[in-house]
Amino acid sequence: MILSKFRVFLLWLPLCLFFAYQFILRVSPNVMMHEILSYFHVNATNFGILTSLYYLGYSLVQIPIGILLDRYGPKQISALCVLLCIGGAVLFSLSSYWPFALLARFLIGVGSSGAFISSTKVVRSWAPEKYFSLFVSMTITVGLLSAHQAGNLISYLMELVGWQKAVLYLGLGGILIFVFILLSVKNNPKYEKTEMGSLDSAFISKLLKNLVDQKILWIGLWGAFLTGPLYVLGDVWGISYMMKVFEWNKHQATEASTIIYFGMACGGPLIAALSNKFHHHRKNMIAILAFGMAFILSIEMLLKPSYEIVVGLNFLLGALCSYQILVFSLVVLNTPIHFSGVTFGVVNTINMLSGFVYLPLVGRVLDYCWDGVSENGVPLYSAYAYQVAISVIVVGLFVGGVGFLLTGVKKT
Incomplete structure (x- = not known):
């Protein structure tokens, strides 16, 4: 119905x-x-x-x-x-x-x-x-x-x-x-409570073979390296990082951090259109977007531009975070249709697990660079500590970008 x-x-x-x-x-x-x-x-x-x-x-x-x-x-x-x-x-x-x-x-x-x-x-x-x-x-x-x-x-x-x-x-x-x-x-009765196929050993074997032979696991892994800007700055550390490094108040830092999501909302349709137009070069496009995100973060940390410029750069950073559209396009191209659902689940699982790695890692680097200053028992982290911690993202972006360039996958 x-x-x-x-x-x-x-x-x-x-x-x-x-x-x-x-x-x-x-x-x-x-x-x-x-x-x-x-x-x-x-x-x-x-x-x-x-x-x-x-x-x-x-x-x-x-x-x-x-x-x-x-x-x-x-x-x-x-x-x-x-x-x-x-x-x-x-x-x-x-x-x-x-x-x-x-x-x-x-x-x-x-x-x-x-x-x-x-x-x-x-x-x-x-x-x-x-x-x-x-x-x-x-x-x-x-x-x-x-x-x-x-x-x-x-x-x-x-x-x-x-x-x-x-x-x-x-x-x-x-x-x-x-x-x-x-x-x-x-619920639509036509589509619910259907008989589920058994996950027998033959199916699992073919699925694993596809994940390895078609470079799906590599696509997921290199894509996971690129999640840092969204998970670290957009979700968790962005406000405190910008308050300390740029010496802004909380309202300014909040707007500069969350604008990443607005940029992603605006950039998604554009990235999708470019994906269709330049479909032969999707993995190269992902690498370019990764290097672009690394460049933006480096410019912000090294030059410490004005509030308005950082907001604009973070909007662009969010737009580049729409690289995920290209990642899943590569998954589609390299996956038989009968494996598509579970393969998407595997890649998205790898993507989300990267947050489980990135966030404690950034925190660990902050603690390693902590100079011992505290207030009412709460550690206060310096601008230098935040810059070193955020550099972890930049390194991850370069690793992921190079990984996509070196991974052989279907282009169309």
């Missing part, structure tokens, strides 16, 4: 809001780093581990969530995922014990993993095929714009009620989305 565009919109809307909601929870540590360090008496390495658990939880259940969606439908699974996000946020806001805070962040990551794929599942189940790309692009755009505005929203709540109540209110706000999903989302 195929529904009209308006009825599909009503089914899709709560899941789109869920995707936006999880982005707000995802970037929230970026705004409250100092408060978290002070409250839990931890250092940058511990903070990096805390934030990285979102990515670990997300990546570990990405493929299982997809299987459950195919088996039980988006209504039940997305509602459960929202509850995990709510529970994680509430637990984090009430935690005074560090392991509980770690668990809370992990739960938020697990719940967030179901947001985007639930929205695509609903559209795929109910909408005419010609509307699929439209709804997917709208979902991504709304999510990225939410991440862009999340910093201002969270900062405002923190000024009103403090960081813990701000997280609590964000968590409880998810109840509205949970109710909206129960009232609006509907």
Whole structure:
């Protein structure tokens, strides 16, 4: 049964809001780093581990969530995922014990993993095929714009009620989305509760052979090296880095950090168009984008330009982060259609796991470069320490760019 565009919109809307909601929870540590360090008496390495658990939880259940969606439908699974996000946020806001805070962040990551794929599942189940790309692009755009505005929203709540109540209110706000999903989302019986194929040894063997022979694992690995600007600056360390290195106030640093997501929202369609026009050179384009991101970060650290210029550069940095479109295009070109779903899951898992590596690594470098200065027991990291830590991203971008240039994959 195929529904009209308006009825599909009503089914899709709560899941789109869920995707936006999880982005707000995802970037929230970026705004409250100092408060978290002070409250839990931890250092940058511990903070990096805390934030990285979102990515670990997300990546570990990405493929299982997809299987459950195919088996039980988006209504039940997305509602459960929202509850995990709510529970994680509430637990984090009430935690005074560090392991509980770690668990809370992990739960938020697990719940967030179901947001985007639930929205695509609903559209795929109910909408005419010609509307699929439209709804997917709208979902991504709304999510990225939410991440862009999340910093201002969270900062405002923190000024009103403090960081813990701000997280609590964000968590409880998810109840509205949970109710909206129960009232609006509907499974299509035609596509639910189908017999799932068995993952026998022959299938797994062929899948692994494809992942190795067609360079899929290399595509995923080199792509993971390029996630630093988004995960490190956009999600976690960007505000504190810019406050220290550029000596800006929190409002300026928040805008300069979150503009990365706005740039990504604007740059995605352009990168997609270039991908279609220069389809013979996708891996070379990825390398160029990687080197471009490294150049932007280097210019910012070495020259320390004005606020307006950095905002413009970070907007461009966000646009270049749309390289992910090209990465998944390469995956499509090098994957038989009967392996496409699980292969996408594998590559996206590698992509998200990079956050589990990058964020603690940046924190560890900060602690290594710490000069011993603290305030009320909270370590204060120098501009030099932040610059060395962010240099890790620059190195990763060069490694990933060169990796794509050297990896032999199909061009068309």
